[in-house]
Amino acid sequence: MYLKSIAELSQALHAGEISSRELTGIFLSRIKQHNPELNSFITVTEEQALTSSQEADRRLKSGEAGVLTGIPIVHKDIFCTDGILTTCASKMLHNFIAPYDASCVSKFKQAGTVMLGKTNMDEFAMGSSNETSFYGPVKNPWDSAKVSGGSSGGSAAAVTACLVPGATGTDTGGSIRQPAALCGCTGLKPTYGRVSRYGMIAFASSLDQGGPITRTAQDAALMLGVMAGFDEKDSTSMETPVPDYTASLNDSIAGVKIGLPKEFFGDGLDNGVARVIDEAIKEYQNLGATVVDISLPNSSLSVPAYYVVAPAECSSNLARYDGVRFGYRCDNPADLMDLYKRTRGEGFGAEVKRRIMIGTYVLSAGYYDAYYLKAQQIRRLISNDFTNAFNEVDVIMGPTTPSTAFALGAKVDDPITMYLSDIYTIAVNLAGLPAISVPAGFVNKLPVGLQIIGNYFEEARLLNVAHRYQQVTDWHQRIPAQYE
Amino acid sequence: MSDTDLQLECGNLMDWEVVIGLEIHAQLATKSKIFSAASTAYGAEPNTQACAIDLGLPGVLPVLNMAAVKMATKFGLATGARVASRSIFARKNYFYPDLPKGYQISQYELPIVVGGQVEIEIDSEKESGVSKTIGITRAHLEEDAGKSLHEDFHGLTGIDLNRAGTPLLEIVSEPDMRSAREAIAYMKKIHSLVRYLEICDGNMQEGSFRCDANVSVRPKGRDEFGTRTELKNLNSFRFVERAIDYEVERQIDILEGGGTVIQETRLYDADNNETRSMRSKEDAYDYRYFPDPDLLPLELDDAYIESVHQTLPELPDEKKQRFIYEFGLTPYEASVLTASRELAEFFEATEKASDGETKQAANWVMGDLLGALNKAGLEITQSPVSAQMLGGMIRRIADDTISGKIAKQVFEAMWAGEGDADTVIETKGLKQVSDSGAIEKIIDDIIDANPQQVEQYKAGKDKVFGFFVGQVMKATQGKANPAQVNDLLKKKL
Numbered sequence: 001m002y003l004k005s006i007a008e009l010s011q012a013l014h015a016g017e018i019s020s021r022e023l024t025g026i027f028l029s030r031i032k033q034h035n036p037e038l039n040s041f042i043t044v045t046e047e048q049a050l051t052s053s054q055e056a057d058r059r060l061k062s063g064e065a066g067v068l069t070g071i072p073i074v075h076k077d078i079f080c081t082d083g084i085l086t087t088c089a090s091k092m093l094h095n096f097i098a099p100y101d102a103s104c105v106s107k108f109k110q111a112g113t114v115m116l117g118k119t120n121m122d123e124f125a126m127g128s129s130n131e132t133s134f135y136g137p138v139k140n141p142w143d144s145a146k147v148s149g150g151s152s153g154g155s156a157a158a159v160t161a162c163l164v165p166g167a168t169g170t171d172t173g174g175s176i177r178q179p180a181a182l183c184g185c186t187g188l189k190p191t192y193g194r195v196s197r198y199g200m201i202a203f204a205s206s207l208d209q210g211g212p213i214t215r216t217a218q219d220a221a222l223m224l225g226v227m228a229g230f231d232e233k234d235s236t237s238m239e240t241p242v243p244d245y246t247a248s249l250n251d252s253i254a255g256v257k258i259g260l261p262k263e264f265f266g267d268g269l270d271n272g273v274a275r276v277i278d279e280a281i282k283e284y285q286n287l288g289a290t291v292v293d294i295s296l297p298n299s300s301l302s303v304p305a306y307y308v309v310a311p312a313e314c315s316s317n318l319a320r321y322d323g324v325r326f327g328y329r330c331d332n333p334a335d336l337m338d339l340y341k342r343t344r345g346e347g348f349g350a351e352v353k354r355r356i357m358i359g360t361y362v363l364s365a366g367y368y369d370a371y372y373l374k375a376q377q378i379r380r381l382i383s384n385d386f387t388n389a390f391n392e393v394d395v396i397m398g399p400t401t402p403s404t405a406f407a408l409g410a411k412v413d414d415p416i417t418m419y420l421s422d423i424y425t426i427a428v429n430l431a432g433l434p435a436i437s438v439p440a441g442f443v444n445k446l447p448v449g450l451q452i453i454g455n456y457f458e459e460a461r462l463l464n465v466a467h468r469y470q471q472v473t474d475w476h477q478r479i480p481a482q483y484e
Numbered sequence: 485m486s487d488t489d490l491q492l493e494c495g496n497l498m499d500w501e502v503v504i505g506l507e508i509h510a511q512l513a514t515k516s517k518i519f520s521a522a523s524t525a526y527g528a529e530p531n532t533q534a535c536a537i538d539l540g541l542p543g544v545l546p547v548l549n550m551a552a553v554k555m556a557t558k559f560g561l562a563t564g565a566r567v568a569s570r571s572i573f574a575r576k577n578y579f580y581p582d583l584p585k586g587y588q589i590s591q592y593e594l595p596i597v598v599g600g601q602v603e604i605e606i607d608s609e610k611e612s613g614v615s616k617t618i619g620i621t622r623a624h625l626e627e628d629a630g631k632s633l634h635e636d637f638h639g640l641t642g643i644d645l646n647r648a649g650t651p652l653l654e655i656v657s658e659p660d661m662r663s664a665r666e667a668i669a670y671m672k673k674i675h676s677l678v679r680y681l682e683i684c685d686g687n688m689q690e691g692s693f694r695c696d697a698n699v700s701v702r703p704k705g706r707d708e709f710g711t712r713t714e715l716k717n718l719n720s721f722r723f724v725e726r727a728i729d730y731e732v733e734r735q736i737d738i739l740e741g742g743g744t745v746i747q748e749t750r751l752y753d754a755d756n757n758e759t760r761s762m763r764s765k766e767d768a769y770d771y772r773y774f775p776d777p778d779l780l781p782l783e784l785d786d787a788y789i790e791s792v793h794q795t796l797p798e799l800p801d802e803k804k805q806r807f808i809y810e811f812g813l814t815p816y817e818a819s820v821l822t823a824s825r826e827l828a829e830f831f832e833a834t835e836k837a838s839d840g841e842t843k844q845a846a847n848w849v850m851g852d853l854l855g856a857l858n859k860a861g862l863e864i865t866q867s868p869v870s871a872q873m874l875g876g877m878i879r880r881i882a883d884d885t886i887s888g889k890i891a892k893q894v895f896e897a898m899w900a901g902e903g904d905a906d907t908v909i910e911t912k913g914l915k916q917v918s919d920s921g922a923i924e925k926i927i928d929d930i931i932d933a934n935p936q937q938v939e940q941y942k943a944g945k946d947k948v949f950g951f952f953v954g955q956v957m958k959a960t961q962g963k964a965n966p967a968q969v970n971d972l973l974k975k976k977l
Contacts, residue, residue, distance in 0.1 A: 079543075080541075080542065080543045086542070086543075088542070093542065096542065098541075098542070098543070099536065099541070100536055100541075102543060197545060198543065198544070198545050199543040199544070200543055201542040201543045202542075202543070202778075204777075205777035205778050206777035232547065233545060233547060234545050234547075235545065235546070235547050235548065235778065235779050235780055236545075236777075236778065236779075236780060312774060313777055315577075315772075316575050316577050316586070316587050316772070316774070318586075319577060319579065319585065319586020319587055320540040320542070320584060320585045320586050322579060322581075322586060324581050324584075324643065325539060325540070325584060325643075326539075326541065326542075336581065336641075340579055360772065363577070363772035363773075363774055364770055364772060365770045365772075368772075368773075368774070372774060
């Protein structure tokens with residue numbers, strides 16, 4: 001049962017083949033069995049899960065159930081959950097019980113899903129390997145010596161290892177797509193403004209976007225249907241109507257024009273990964289899609305621009321963690337300055353502090369124009385690159401990451417190399433576009449992700465293009481042997 | 485008045501010119517906060533009016549309260565300013581315990597209101613008030629911080645976040661004022677304006693209307709400004725005046741002693757009437773402003789601005805002009821009576837109730853009523869004598885039921901709560917005697933009793949006439965109609 005997709009489980013629940021209570025029990029015991037090895041959870045909410053599964057069963061029986069009613073899911077520990085520990089994987093919030101639900105969380109509650117717990121992540125979503133977590137790194141389900149990717153590593157690993165059929169994640173520079181690629185599952189980063197950010201703990205507000213991590217594109221469509229939509233509590237969420245993302249999944253993709261940016265296939269791309277992506281593109285050609293070479297000339301500026309904008313916003317967003325009202329507070333502060341210095345010095349990890357310092361620097365008087373303003377201008381150039389490309393093509397494809405999962409500890413002391421693992425994903429966030437990563441093959445028994453980028457609010461097309469590929473391939477159904 | 489002030493006033497000290505600019509913070513009278521739905525009511529138990537957003541909890545987001553935008557727009561339109569079609573909210577970053585998010589959401593490069601002006605009048609006790617235009621550089625929307633409570637916590641500090649997120653309009657003037665009196669006149673003008681517009685309650689004790697002053701001096705005739713200091717904690721008109729006077733004197737003393745003024749922020753200490761250094765320019769915060777990514781640019785189209793324009797009330801200057809032309813008041817009277825919307829409304833209601841006795845209504849409101857209110861320390865809205873009552877009394881003067889002199893007694897009785905004018909006149913028997921027969925009889929008696937004075941009058945001593953009037957009024961306890969008494973006496977004598 002745990003190998004089934006959300007769509008299949010939904011059918012089983014509605015057909016009465018299994019109850020939500022039973023399903024919840026199955027996944028909870030898998031979490032108990034496998035999480036000690038994977039470390040993909042920070043909190044498991046067994047008791048609440050059993051209660052809500054019973055409520056879901058009542059709804060299923062009385063005919064009030066929706067597609068996702070009774071389906072177990074998990075939330076990245078960046079989403080506030082009422083009455084439940086919400087840590088953002090930081091010592092700073094190790095004791096923070098959120099007093100409210102994120103909009104995303106309440107939407108899933110209303111849909112009748114059953115939350116099993118909160119997943120591990122990089123601290124405040126800052127990291128690409130899950131190694132910055134206060135709760136220790138998540139292991140890659142394919143090789144426990146390898147990273148899961150990050151920052152939504154816990155969600156990606158849990159879905160891949162079938163500890164849960166679906167999870168939420170957030171993506172600021174690749175934090176859904178990169179771990180989905182490294183773990184071998186499907187991860188969708190929606191258009192900026194598509195999913196409410198209310199209650200999603202902010203890292204870089206102009207880039208952060210929540211989305212689903214699932215095994216299949218079809219499941220991603222089901223979850224996005226719940227998450228998406230305007231929220232009056234988030235001024236940056238958009239009023240664009242939410243389509244039925246499952247309706248167009250099976251549309252033919254014959255004639256779809258795929259753009260391959262030459263900048264995504266150049267130096268730095270692992271040969272094995274390149275071969276896998278080439279194979280995937282051939283599969284698309286077999287499905288009737290046409291391929292054209294394109295250029296995104298400003299892509300090389302995306303990592304530097306990102307590492308100005310994201311730290312700048314983070315330095316301000318994380319100012320509220322001061323030990324005054326909630327979260328970690330240092331022992332016996334001598335005075336106010338001591339309280340601030342030690343609380344923040346002791347409560348934040350090294351990567352978070354590094355980014356706060358970079359951000360504080362680039363916003364400082366005399367540097368603002370040279371860094372922050374310049375980075376925003378580059379952002380505009382990068383958006384223009386995509387706009388031009390989408391005048392010619394329907395979707396853009398390339399590798400999600402330059403290599404497969406790297407060894408735990410390999411890049412911890414080299415932040416620049418670490419930052420480059422997001423080189424193909426970051427431009428999408430800077431432009432605010434939607435993109436999906438789907439499993440496309442393996443190199444040395446480690447998964448490779450194919451990234452598909454779409455135009456604004458064209459999630460339905462992305463899901464259609466991804467789904468058709470998954471109809472003719474089985475990479476997304478491969479499960480690591482020890483989790484089968 | 486300090487020596488410096490005296491010298492400046494008298495023009496003896498020709499060497500120095502004072503330059504003042506004010507930053508006024510007006511708390512906007514919205515029901516809920518600028519970025520959350522929590523109440524803005526004053527005086528609640530600490531931290532009972534602070535929701536998750538005001539507390540800056542992880543994950544919360546601000547949503548702009550359009551009522552605050554409307555109020556800022558009103559202010560812009562009322563001062564002839566440009567209401568920006570696009571303005572930006574920015575984050576002003578600094579750490580302070582009563583600033584929950586570690587930044588204040590404000591407007592920086594693109595404020596909502598740009599470039600307005602108001603007219604102030606100086607020396608308006610004399611009819612020839614000199615008016616002067618004071619420029620308003622900008623007015624922007626921002627959120628207030630909470631309060632740090634340093635008393636009652638035995639060496640610790642208490643934080644009350646009820647005020648956090650309360651909408652403020654920061655109104656920044658040009659450095660156009662040249663004396664503390666001009667600064668006060670400007671501040672009073674803005675105070676009156678925001679209350680006319682009903683966008684701020686103007687309550688200075690509760691901090692709804694606060695002011696910082698930028699003060700510098702320069703040798704008369706020089707174009708460049710001197711080094712300025714910023715004075716904080718000026719929470720009454722009197723403190724603004726005193727703090728500026730003190731600061732001007734301090735700066736002149738420094739300059740005349742060969743020193744230089746340091747650019748710094750100074751706190752006014754009302755107890756000792758002095759300003760003290762808070763922090764110098766070197767210690768000034770770097771606020772690291774940047775556009776708030778949680779809020780979209782605020783875009784206001786012409787239709788919106790026009791719709792707000794339709795809701796503007798009659799403004800003080802318009803009202804003053806109307807009082808001059810419609811009621812024939814002097815500019816001074818019109819100024820006094822339009823100083824606040826409530827007073828102007830009281831006057832108009834009184835005038836109406838008096839059946840158009842405009843001059844009397846103006847005199848009574850400005851004279852006896854304002855005098856009594858002042859003495860009792862009451863606002864016009866708290867007057868025990870209503871406009872209806874005062875107008876009704878004036879009507880009784882006009883129809884000769886009572887004389888102006890008797891009216892003072894009636895007014896006092898009304899003030900004391902003894903009822904309206906007719907009730908007081910009735911119960912106290914103050915009705916003027918206009919029965920010519922009765923008055924003639926009294927006059928005859930008085931003429932008979934005072935033959936000597938009659939002789940004097942007939943011999944040409946006109947002054948004696950006053951004696952007879954006095955006698956008649958005495959005999960009638962002041963209730964005789966004075967005009968009638970005059971006529972009859974002349975006839976009889």
